[in-house]
Amino acid sequence: MKPEREKITGKVAAATLRLNIGRYELPPDEDTCYLLLVSEGSVTLEYESGNVLVNPGSAVLLGPGGCSFAQTGSAVPQIVGCHFPLGMLHDLKNTAGRDFGRLFAPGERTVLYAPVQWQSRIRTLLEMMASASTEQDYPGPLYLLLILHYVEQECIAESSAVARPHNxxxxxxxxxxxxxxxxxxxxxxxxxxxxxxxxxxxxxxxxxxxxxxxxxxxxxxxxxxxxxxxxxxxxxxxxxxxxxxxxxxxxxxxxxxxxxxxxxxxxxxxxx
The missing domain is CATH 1.10.10.60 (Homeodomain-like)
Incomplete structure (x- = not known):
């Protein structure tokens, strides 16, 4: 059981997406989830059932499944985030009693228009996760738990607000x-x-x-x-x-x- 958990933990990592020739492909994967922050430049999130424009200051939650990002406009997008296996969500549910599975259902794509303070907090946690990646007792799941806690709070806040039209x-x-x-x-x-x-x-x-x-x-x-x-x-x-x-x-x-x-x-x- 312990080796299996360590295998899952090792797949929890912070990352920076770099758009080559204006695109970045996330290959189809039945296991990997993503949380991404778009801090500069706009991108179009393209997936099988449609696409959506994602502007700076937004966070994107991606459940397992492929998609791609295409640069929109002249500014080169800056995208940071983390990825983790779907099994990590089951592990957090068992060990911490927190069920985040609904936020990253397979094929789901959620865009959050969060306040600047929230983005700054998430970005700091992502940087801490990245800097700790070489430690022997890598606390990736702990950082992920904190990040998902704030993500869940923002999802609740946005869902409780008056529904806003798409324009x-x-x-x-x-x-x-x-x-x-x-x-x-x-x-x-x-x-x-x-x-x-x-x-x-x-x-x-x-x-x-x-x-x-x-x-x-x-x-x-x-x-x-x-x-x-x-x-x-x-x-x-x-x-x-x-x-x-x-x-x-x-x-x-x-x-x-x-x-x-x-x-x-x-x-x-x-x-x-």
């Missing part, structure tokens, strides 16, 4: 904003790009996404700022300028509103 125009607008978030444009300018009135666009965008266009743009800017704070020594003013904020003061205010902490405090806790 291709809004998806295209999200993809456009995700690429051009550094620009300083008004609602009127965005509406003109898609031949809509500002009033109609504002109402439609909020009805479909649950947030305003300003909030969506700021979330993309904060995601980009997180990476700069973690990986560079740029000043706060420089980070604000590179991510499209009008001033350092505005950046600090929005960052604190979204992340619950200031950018300097965030850098100290997440510096790589």
């Amino acid at each position: 291709e125009t809004v998806e295209r607008i999200c993809a456009y904003l995700a690429v051009n978030y550094r620009q300083k444009f008004s609602l009127t300018e965005v509406a003109a790009q898609f031949y809509l009135s500002p009033y109609y666009l504002s109402r439609l965008f909020r009805r479909v996404t649950g947030q305003s266009i300003v909030d969506y743009i700021n979330n993309r800017r904060i995601e980009a700022a997180q990476k700069l704070l973690e990986t560079t020594e740029l000043s706060i003013s420089a980070v604000a300028e590179q991510t499209g904020f009008a001033s350092a003061a505005h950046f600090r205010r929005v960052f604190r509103d979204v992340m619950g902490t200031g950018p300097l405090q965030y850098r100290k806790g997440h510096k790589k």
